[in-house]
Amino acid sequence: MLKNLLPWRFVLLTYAISWSLWALIAAAGLDINTNLTVGLLYAVGGFGPAIAGLALTPEDHRTFWERVLNPGRIRPVWWLPVLLIFPVTLLLSYGIVGIVLPGAADLSGAGEFFGRSPALVVSTILFIALIGPISEEPGWRGYALDWLQERHSPLVASLILAVLWWLWHMPLIAVNGAFLDGAVSAVFLAGYFGTVLLYTVLFTWIYNNTQRSVLAAIAIHFSINLTSGILVPNFEVLMVETFVLIAVGAVIIVATQMWRRSDHTADQVSGGLVEV
Secondary structure (H helix, E strand, C coil), rough: HHCCCHHHHHHHHHHHHHHHHHHHHHHHCCCCCCCHHHEEEHHHHHHHHHHHHHCCCCCCHHHHHHHCHHHCCCCCHHHHHHHHHHHHHHHHHHHHHHHHCCCCCCCHHHHHCCCCCCCHHHHHHHHHHHHHHHHHHHHHHHHHHHHHHHEEEEEHHHHHHHHHHHHHHHHHCCCCCCCCCCCCHHHHHHHHHHHHHHHHHHHHHHHCCCCHHHHHHHHHHHHHHHHHHHHHHHHHHHHHHHHHHHHHHHHHHHHHHCCCCCHHHHHCCCCCCCCC
């Protein structure tokens, strides 16, 4: 039973690559932002999902990379939710906060971001694209989501994948300079899981409507991270954004009946994805 619940080889390989490197950094007590070697080890650890996905994919590598690189899989209309769903919902959240709590919707982060030197802006954008979107999506969506949707409905597959994705990040609590550094509050971690679950539902919806495009998953992941990096939303905005995304996610789940295992989706992802 458990063998058919999770893609165990992918999970174990992903966690082994990432957690081993992050554990070394945590044990050394060094900051990833002040030590170049440590920063590189941290970045390589972040590629655990992509490395595992590429190593285990039952597809020939040409087909796998075609899903990663070919924009032709994404119909033009689907670029709108891929690139805009998070910026639009976040700006809507700023607007709501600005009406309810005047002065609390601070957009000065955008000015600070673009006030840097052009070289720093470009390098930051490249880093945001590399660490997270490119380092993770070929594994989480490119391999694990396919495996899960062969066996479960899109909603159940998303829930399982959200748990795996969330747990994968947990060692970063002990890594100095990581975005979860010192985040030991149960309330915060529960909220973070909720955010991961919402994102996973969105990514599954996008992925299933773009011919299993890993590029689409990379693009929406990049859109989320870049928008957050530019605007740097405060607590009030993030709280409102969470409720906005819950509403969006609920509409998607109900409108697409994500709790039902679609034969079309199963046919799309089938192709020899067998876990032993």
